[in-house]
Structure formats: C-alpha cells, structure tokens
Amino acid sequence: MAKxxxxxxxxMFAELIRSALKEEGHAVDVATEHAQGRMLAFVHDYxxxxxxxxxxxxxxxxxxxxxxxxxxxxxxxxxxGADRPADVVRGLDIGADDYLTKPLDLDVLKARxxxxxxxxxxxxxxxxxxGGILMERGAHRLLVNGQKVQVTPREYAxxxxxxxxxxxxxxxxxxxxxxxxxxxxxxSNVVDVHVARLRRKLREHGALPRLVxxxxxxxxxxxxxxxxx
Amino acid sequence: MSExxxxxxxxxxxxxxxxxxxxxxxxxxxxFAEGVAERTGAMRAALAAGERGRLAHAAHSLKTSCGQMGAxxxxxxxxxxxxxxxxxxxxxxxxxxxRVEQECAAHxxxxxxxxxxxxxxxxxxx
Numbered sequence: 001m002a003k004x005x006x007x008x009x010x011x012m013f014a015e016l017i018r019s020a021l022k023e024e025g026h027a028v029d030v031a032t033e034h035a036q037g038r039m040l041a042f043v044h045d046y047x048x049x050x051x052x053x054x055x056x057x058x059x060x061x062x063x064x065x066x067x068x069x070x071x072x073x074x075x076x077x078x079x080x081g082a083d084r085p086a087d088v089v090r091g092l093d094i095g096a097d098d099y100l101t102k103p104l105d106l107d108v109l110k111a112r113x114x115x116x117x118x119x120x121x122x123x124x125x126x127x128x129x130x131g132g133i134l135m136e137r138g139a140h141r142l143l144v145n146g147q148k149v150q151v152t153p154r155e156y157a158x159x160x161x162x163x164x165x166x167x168x169x170x171x172x173x174x175x176x177x178x179x180x181x182x183x184x185x186x187x188s189n190v191v192d193v194h195v196a197r198l199r200r201k202l203r204e205h206g207a208l209p210r211l212v213x214x215x216x217x218x219x220x221x222x223x224x225x226x227x228x229x
Numbered sequence: 230m231s232e233x234x235x236x237x238x239x240x241x242x243x244x245x246x247x248x249x250x251x252x253x254x255x256x257x258x259x260x261f262a263e264g265v266a267e268r269t270g271a272m273r274a275a276l277a278a279g280e281r282g283r284l285a286h287a288a289h290s291l292k293t294s295c296g297q298m299g300a301x302x303x304x305x306x307x308x309x310x311x312x313x314x315x316x317x318x319x320x321x322x323x324x325x326x327x328r329v330e331q332e333c334a335a336h337x338x339x340x341x342x343x344x345x346x347x348x349x350x351x352x353x354x355x
Contacts, residue, residue, distance in 0.1 A: 012260035012294055019249055019256075054286070081293055083308075103296040106248045 002026045002047035002117050007037030007063070008079065009056050013102065017050060017079075020106040021113065034058035035181055041067060041074070042178075043157050044140065048075040048116050051096075053087045061091055068095035070164060075120045077112060079104075130163045131209040131223050133202070144205035154179070155198050162211065162221040171218035195219055199229060230335050234302040238339060241299025258340050261298045265291065265333045272310075272326045276319070284322065285314035291329065295336075303332035 004021055008014040009032045018028045029044070031037035034057035041049055041063055051060045064076055075098075078091040082101040091099055097119075098112055129135070134143040135156070142149045142156060151159065157179050162170060172191045176182045180190065199211040212220050212227025220227060230238070245254045268291040275283035292307035294300075310325040317325075 010264065010290060010294065012257060012264050012297065015256055015260055016253075016297070019253060023249075054289075081289065082296075102293040105244075 003044070004028045004113075005031065005037070005040055005044070005046045005049045007031045007034075007041075007049065007055065007060060008052045009033060009054075010052070013052075013079075013104070016104060016106065017109065020109055021050075024110055024113065026113075032056070034060065034063070038063050038066070039181060042070075042072070043153070043160070046074055048077065048113065048120070050077050050079060050113075052079045053084070053091065061087070061094060064091065064095050073120075075116045077116060130166045130221065131207070133159070133163065133207055133209060135160055135163060144202060144207045147205055149201055149205055151198070151201065155194060155201075158194050159198055159221075162219070166209070166221045167223070169214050169217045169220050174218070203229075230332075230339055231302055234300070234336075235339070237301035238299040238336065238343075241297065242343065254344065257298065258344055258346075261294055261300075261340075262337055264294050265337065268294070269326070269330050269333065272329065276322055276326055279319075281314045285311050288314060288329070291333075295333070298336070298340075300333065300336040303329055303336055306332055 004026050006014060006017055006021070006028055008017060008030070011032075014030055014032065018030055021028050026047075029040055029046075031040050034055040037051070037055065037060070038058075040046075051063060053060045060078070064078070067074060067076070076096045078088070078096040078099040080087040080091070080099060080101055082103070084101075088099045088101075097116055100109055100112060132145045135141070136143070140156065142151050142159065158175065161175065161179050173185070175191050176185065195211060195213075202209070202211060209221050209223055210227070210229055212222060212229055214220055214227055242254060245257055268287045271287040272284055272291075275281070275287060288307045288311035292304050292311060295304035295307060306325060306328045310322070310329060313325070314322065
C-alpha cells in the first residue's frame with residue numbers, strides 16, 4: 001500500500017482517480033487547490049503525487065519545480081488535457097516522471113501508478129536526520145536522541161525546513177514564505193514564537209544541534225558553537 | 230442528442246460500470262451534473278463581465294468533463310467555445326454558451342433516463 005497525494009480541483013475527476021487508486025489499496029490524500037497541494041507535498045513524504053496542471057491559485061507545474069529545487073524526489077504523474085501537449089512537455093522537462101491525459105482511462109492510470117511505484121520503491125521510511133534529530137516523514141514523527149518529541153504540525157514543518165537547510169542562515173522572510181506560505185510580513189512575531197518553542201523543545205531533549213539566531217539575518221540549525229540562542 | 234452522441238455516452242457509461250459498477254456510475258453522474266451547473270454558471274458570469282480568459286477556462290474544464298462522460302455534442306461545442314473565447318464577438322459567444330447549456334441539459338436528461346433517476350435530478354436546463 002502506498003501513500004499518495006492527488007492534487008485535482010475538479011470534483012468529478014478527483015473522485016474518479018481517488019476511487020481507482022483506493023481500489024489498488026493505496027491511501028489517498030486529496031488537495032483541491034494549489035496552496036493546499038503544495039503544503040501537503042512538502043510536509044508529508046508521499047510515495048507518489050498525481051498532479052493536475054491547471055489549479056485554482058496557480059499552475060501545478062510550479063509545485064513540481066519547487067519540489068525538485070528542494071531535492072525532493074517524490075515520483076510525480078501529471079494530469080493534463082489531451083489537447084495540451086505543451087503542458088506535457090513542460091511537466092516532464094521540469095521533473096515530472098510520467099503524464100496522463102484526460103479523459104482518463106482508469107486501467108491506464110492504475111498501470112502507470114504501479115509502474116511509477118515499482119521504479120521508485122517504498123519511500124515511507126524516508127527521513128531527515130541531523131545531529132541526533134530524526135524526522136520520520138511518513139509517520140510524521142520527530143525523534144531526538146531516540147526519544148519521541150511532541151510538536152505541532154507547524155513546528156514540524158519549520159524544523160523540517162531548517163534541517164533541509166542545516167548550517168545555512170534562513171531568513172524570517174524565507175520562513176514566512178516556505179513554512180507559513182505568506183508572501184507578506186503579517187507584522188506579528190509568529191516566526192520568532194515558533195522558533196523559541198522549537199528551540200526549547202530541542203534543548204529539553206538534549207539535542208546536539210542548536211537553533212541559533214543570527215543577528216540581522218535569521219536563524220540557523222547548527223552543530224557549531226557560534227550564534228546566540 | 231445525435232446518434233453519435235448516444236453511442237459515445239453509452240460507451241462512457243459502459244467503461245464506468247466496468248471500472249466501478251453502478252456505484253461509480255451514480256457518483257460520476259451526480260458530480261458531472263454539479264460540474265455542469267457550476268461551469269455553465271461560470272461561463273455566463275464570465276461572458277457578462279467580458280472576462281474571456283475565465284470563459285475559456287470554464288469551457289476547457291467542462292470540455293474534459295464532457296469527454297469523460299461521453300457527452301460528445303457538448304464536448305465539441307465546449308471546444309469551439311474555448312477556441313473562440315478570445316476572438317469571437319459577444320453575440321457569437323452567447324450563442325455558443327447557450328448551445329453548451331442545451332447540449333449538457335440533453336445529456337443529463339438522457340443520463341437520468343438511463344440510470345432511472347427522477348427527471349431533473351442534478352440536471353440544469355438551458
């Protein structure tokens with residue numbers, strides 16, 4: 001059984017695809033718009049993603065671009081209209097693994113998903129690790145020195161991003177955009193509050209990496225001694 | 230509906246039945262009817278506001294849904310509407326939207342008869 005993400009705004013196609021994939025024994029999360037699909041794709045570690053190109057709120061191809069830019073290798077099958085070969089070409093060029101055109105043949109959809117999963121193998125165990133911090137993405141679990149640590153979904157997403165950029169300075173603006181999906185500064189200290197909470201939890205569990213503030217720049221998850229907590 | 234249209238519709242239903250039985254057919258028919266109402270409403274709103282991009286998008290979306298459900302006549306008209314959304318005059322577009330509404334209504338009425346559901350259930354008249 002695989003854990004799949006379907007990003008499709010058309011309710012009829014969403015139900016058609018979801019029912020077909022469920023029949024194959026897979027667990028399917030459904031997102032109906034760009035922002036929701038993007039958030040789920042980054043926060044969870046899916047075995048594969050089925051992604052429509054034309055979504056409310058944005059083009060599905062940008063989700064592929066961002067995933068690949070962050071070195072996320074999740075297999076992706078793009079859905080597009082039969083009369084839109086340009087979408088197919090662009091999707092494959094920027095990192096999709098396969099495509100399917102509408103109207104759909106469910107037998108072909110199922111076969112292509114089987115092929116995609118066979119090529120890429122089970123991914124549920126994939127994790128992010130850094131200095132004794134282990135994030136098991138499939139189980140959405142955080143372990144510090146082998147101990148389970150309770151974190152909120154937002155704290156989990158924040159730490160996930162910081163680990164992916166460990167030893168780099170990450171700005172507040174970047175975190176607002178990548179973790180909170182805000183393209184403007186809300187004028188609150190939401191980032192600092194979450195960083196402080198995360199820092200406390202990591203310290204309480206004896207984590208080796210330190211979540212430090214770099215004055216005038218942002219934050220860094222580091223194994224080094226520099227920076228203030 | 231044209232004879233070719235009925236053939237396409239019957240083939241689409243047969244495929245849905247093979248994939249998921251009457252349960253899938255029923256849910257697809259219901260969701261298709263909801264989609265028709267939503268998309269033809271969006272077309273009317275876009276036409277009234279002069280938003281040709283939105284009109285083309287609604288026509289494109291409904292075209293693929295019609296294709297999936299074997300609504301060949303409506304699919305063809307949606308394709309024509311999508312292709313001319315940016316170039317045709319208002320009267321021509323209004324005529325095409327009206328034709329989409331009529332052809333979708335005819336297909337929904339046919340579906341209701343085939344599936345033996347109450348007339349007008351999920352259907353939208355033009």
